[in-house]
Amino acid sequence: MHPFTFTKASDTREALNAGRRGRYIAGGTTLVDLMRETVERPETLVDISGLPLRDVTVTKGGGLRIGALVTMSDAAAHSKVRSLFPVVSEALELSASAQLRNMATIGGNIMQRTRCTYFRDVTANCNKREPGSGCAAREGFNRTHAILGTSESCVATHPSDVAVAFAALEAQVHLLGPGGERTVPFGDFLLRPGSTPNHEQALTRGELITAVELPALPRPLKSGYLKVRDRQSYEFALTSAAVALHISGGVIRDAKVAAGGVGTVPWKLPAVEKHLIGQRPSESLWAAAAEKATEGARPLKHNRFKVDLLERTVERQLRTVGDNT
Ligand code: SF4
Numbered sequence: 341m342h343p344f345t346f347t348k349a350s351d352t353r354e355a356l357n358a359g360r361r362g363r364y365i366a367g368g369t370t371l372v373d374l375m376r377e378t379v380e381r382p383e384t385l386v387d388i389s390g391l392p393l394r395d396v397t398v399t400k401g402g403g404l405r406i407g408a409l410v411t412m413s414d415a416a417a418h419s420k421v422r423s424l425f426p427v428v429s430e431a432l433e434l435s436a437s438a439q440l441r442n443m444a445t446i447g448g449n450i451m452q453r454t455r456c457t458y459f460r461d462v463t464a465n466c467n468k469r470e471p472g473s474g475c476a477a478r479e480g481f482n483r484t485h486a487i488l489g490t491s492e493s494c495v496a497t498h499p500s501d502v503a504v505a506f507a508a509l510e511a512q513v514h515l516l517g518p519g520g521e522r523t524v525p526f527g528d529f530l531l532r533p534g535s536t537p538n539h540e541q542a543l544t545r546g547e548l549i550t551a552v553e554l555p556a557l558p559r560p561l562k563s564g565y566l567k568v569r570d571r572q573s574y575e576f577a578l579t580s581a582a583v584a585l586h587i588s589g590g591v592i593r594d595a596k597v598a599a600g601g602v603g604t605v606p607w608k609l610p611a612v613e614k615h616l617i618g619q620r621p622s623e624s625l626w627a628a629a630a631e632k633a634t635e636g637a638r639p640l641k642h643n644r645f646k647v648d649l650l651e652r653t654v655e656r657q658l659r660t661v662g663d664n665t
Contacts, residue, residue: 341375348387352548356518358386359546365389366409367443369436370452378462379469393447393550396420401556405514408447408549412502413438415446425509425554427563427582431501434567437574447549450503450513450530451541454496455576456485467493468537483642484578487650489604490638494537497601498530499576504600505565507608508582511554517547526552530605558586558594566657568601568649577601579650581657585616592616592662599633602650609633612654621662630655 347362349355355364362384365371374380393409396418404424406415415421416432435441435449458464458476465474477485477495485495503526511526529542563584569575580600586593595616597609611632619625633654634647 342378342381344375344382345384346387347384348390350390352391352516355386355388355391355548356516356546358384359548360518362386364548366445367411367448369440369444370448374453374460377460379460388548398424399553399556402559403556404554405551406446406554407551409445412436412441412444412446412449415502416441424561425505425563425584427505427508427565427584428502428554430565431505431567431580431582434565435501446502446552449500450506450552451549452500453540455499456496457481459496468496468533468540471536471538478640481642482640484576484601485640485643486604487602487634487637487639487643487646488599488607489532490640491533491535491537491604493535494533494604495640496533496537496604497576498603498605500606501565501567501577501580501600503530504580504598504606505563505582506552506554507606508584508596508598509554509557509563510596511552513549514551514553515543515547516550517544519544521550523553527608533604557584557596560588561586561594562661563596564657564661566653566660568653579646579653581654583654583657583661585658585661587621587662590620592619592621597633597654597658599650599654602637602646609654611635612658616658623659626655626658626662629658 363382365385366389393407395407397405412432416429422429464476486497506526513524513529567577567580577600582598584596595613597612599607612629615629630651
């Protein structure tokens with residue numbers, strides 16, 4: 341591990357001042373790992389774990405604002421998260437291990453970096469770690485990599501589960517920086533790799549995530565998360581689906597759907613949503629809508645199976661949520 345200085349911010353102003361020169365750290369479950377592997381070499385760490393960003397509050401109309409420092413386990417267990425947005429609770433509970441969920445925060449979770457093995461191997465070429473060095477995964481073993489949103493420069497997936505639920509629900513990310521407060525739609529917060537895969541979030545220098553807000557949505561709303569992986573626990577998604585459906589009078593009035601494990605960012609599925617809205621739930625509808633999930637997919641040598649798997653994952657989760665509504 342490279343030497344670094346460590347400072348603990350006692351309030352938001354102190355954090356922002358120090359954040360101009362350093363990296364924020366809260367639970368540290370990703371960053372410390374990467375520092376041990378020398379993938380990350382920050383000169384200054386700014387501990388923000390003491391900031392007052394640990395509340396979950398119901399917003400006007402029935403949305404939820406989850407503070408950036410709420411731990412994954414606290415968010416998953418919160419009564420309002422469970423009752424209003426079970427898809428968020430389920431995505432969190434299917435992530436990492438209980439020990440990690442007790443430490444890791446919501447803000448840190450959406451900031452976590454890819455699990456691409458070449459990114460974590462400092463001897464491999466990786467444009468995300470070392471811009472301009474190439475992408476070892478393109479011609480290497482790319483079974484777990486992305487089939488959607490890829491570029492010539494990078495084909496790594498985003499590893500977060502709860503980010504898939506946030507993308508589906510069209511959450512907002514609240515930020516605070518030297519220039520003041522602003523809000524970014526979740527769909528614009530995580531960046532596709534393009535030619536600059538090292539640039540991963542729509543953050544300016546020193547900006548801090550303060551909360552993630554889930555919008556008030558028409559009720560009744562049924563939602564859930566399905567994760568498909570190589571083993572039943574402590575594993576990242578090969579594919580996943582976050583689904584929320586508002587059905588009234590036997591008709592789907594609103595649909596929110598996104599996929600994980602397949603995109604360079606959590607992958608919103610507007611074509612699937614469009615196919616569902618205004619229709620009556622049926623077996624044939626779930627299947628036809630799920631077919632839209634793979635539009636634009638560009639599989640690599642070792643991950644062609646993800647195309648079929650994604651379609652089946654989305655179909656199964658639409659049926660699970662829709663048939664219980
Ligand atoms: Fe690096 Fe992205 Fe290529 Fe992985 S897929 S080696 S993270 S550039």
